[in-house]
Amino acid sequence: MSRCFWLLVTVAAAFFITASSARIAAQQGARQQPAPGLAEGLQFLPVRGNIYVLQGAGANITVSIGRDGVLMVDSGLASMGDQVLAAIRRLQAQLDLREKPVGFGAETRSTVADRHIESPAKPIRYIINTHVHPDHVGANELLRRSGATFTGGNVAGNIADASEGAAILAHEAVLQRMTSGAEGATPAPADAQPTDTYYTDTMKLSHFFNGEGVQLIHQPSAHTDGDTLVWFRGSDVIAAGDLYSTTTYPIVDTKLGGSINGVVNGLNRILRLSIAEFRTEGGTLVVPGHGRLSDSADVAYYRDMVTIIRDRVQTMVAKGMTLEQVKAAKPTLDYDPRYGATSGPWTTDQFVEAAYVSLGGGKAAAPRASQGRSK
Numbered sequence: 558m559s560r561c562f563w564l565l566v567t568v569a570a571a572f573f574i575t576a577s578s579a580r581i582a583a584q585q586g587a588r589q590q591p592a593p594g595l596a597e598g599l600q601f602l603p604v605r606g607n608i609y610v611l612q613g614a615g616a617n618i619t620v621s622i623g624r625d626g627v628l629m630v631d632s633g634l635a636s637m638g639d640q641v642l643a644a645i646r647r648l649q650a651q652l653d654l655r656e657k658p659v660g661f662g663a664e665t666r667s668t669v670a671d672r673h674i675e676s677p678a679k680p681i682r683y684i685i686n687t688h689v690h691p692d693h694v695g696a697n698e699l700l701r702r703s704g705a706t707f708t709g710g711n712v713a714g715n716i717a718d719a720s721e722g723a724a725i726l727a728h729e730a731v732l733q734r735m736t737s738g739a740e741g742a743t744p745a746p747a748d749a750q751p752t753d754t755y756y757t758d759t760m761k762l763s764h765f766f767n768g769e770g771v772q773l774i775h776q777p778s779a780h781t782d783g784d785t786l787v788w789f790r791g792s793d794v795i796a797a798g799d800l801y802s803t804t805t806y807p808i809v810d811t812k813l814g815g816s817i818n819g820v821v822n823g824l825n826r827i828l829r830l831s832i833a834e835f836r837t838e839g840g841t842l843v844v845p846g847h848g849r850l851s852d853s854a855d856v857a858y859y860r861d862m863v864t865i866i867r868d869r870v871q872t873m874v875a876k877g878m879t880l881e882q883v884k885a886a887k888p889t890l891d892y893d894p895r896y897g898a899t900s901g902p903w904t905t906d907q908f909v910e911a912a913y914v915s916l917g918g919g920k921a922a923a924p925r926a927s928q929g930r931s932k
């Protein structure tokens with residue numbers, strides 16, 4: 558009896574350990590195994606198919622690497638450009654080793670003689686900017702120019718014709734922000750600016766890239782006024798830019814046209830595009846601007862959090878509360894252990910203030926008084 562019991566326990570425990578460790582190993586293998594030999598601080602995570610995420614260069618950089626070359630979603634910090642380029646080249650070389658090139662035709666060249674000739678790495682063809690912040694567009698210029706140096710083989714040489722470099726795609730608002738030099742800022746250099754913009758709801762690459770369609774989707778007035786979601790339709794991966802983060806409350810840049818309602822709409826849009834693989838797990842994968850790779854359940858929890866806090870602040874704004882009163886009421890309190898911050902680039906107070914301002918808080922005392930009377 559007792560032996561039977563312990564046998565059952567042992568079998569059950571073994572099954573549990575095997576199942577959970579296999580699952581963890583699979584997750585780690587798939588998501589956390591860095592490609593060996595990368596520049597310090599940078600980490601490539603394989604996502605699915607040709608899609609990888611490069612972390613550690615500012616914002617997450619989603620990269621499609623394959624036979625057509627390289628397409629990047631965002632370029633990272635300017636100071637990390639060289640390292641990002643080196644990391645991409647290294648990953649390309651590793652992938653090339655995996656797929657042995659077919660020998661040349663015997664009538665034109667000797668297969669034997671050419672067997673050890675390495676083909677040049679394919680260039681960076683496209684950089685898609687999700688928005689204008691420097692941790693997303695900082696290395697645009699360097700990486701765009703590298704698009705020509707890859708094929709030209711002269712890394713140090715000047716590129717006489719910049720049109721040979723990578724195309725930079727973004728929403729029109731990104732170009733306007735980069736060229737306007739508003740508030741005394743210097744306009745971005747010409748080679749850092751988008752070469753192709755769109756002003757409609759969505760834009761598609763005109764042809765498959767690395768075996769799949771790539772779609773750009775504009776989300777108005779969300780993190781900024783020029784946000785783009787990038788949807789890799791074959792791999793079913795969405796690069797969300799800073800509309801979605803797993804590490805902080807959403808950054809709502811009200812000075813650049815962002816709003817908390819736009820962020821909620823953007824998260825809902827991601828969820829409308831996403832399909833879970835089993836129950837709420839897996840399926841469409843979402844790359845946040847900062848933080849870890851997610852599935853639609855992660856985005857849904859985050860969307861719920863932002864929606865709940867938005868509703869609380871909206872109610873306080875409707876009551877005519879001042880910003881100080883709203884902060885004192887702590888509308889984020891139950892989420893602060895997970896997303897809150899009192900220091901760093903995006904504090905809880907900044908988030909509450911951005912939510913308050915974008916929901917019309919603090920505007921004109923008279924309408925508030927009339928609202929109060931009507932209740």
Ligand SMILES: [Zn+2]
Nearest residue numbers: 688690780799
């Ligand atoms: Zn940003």
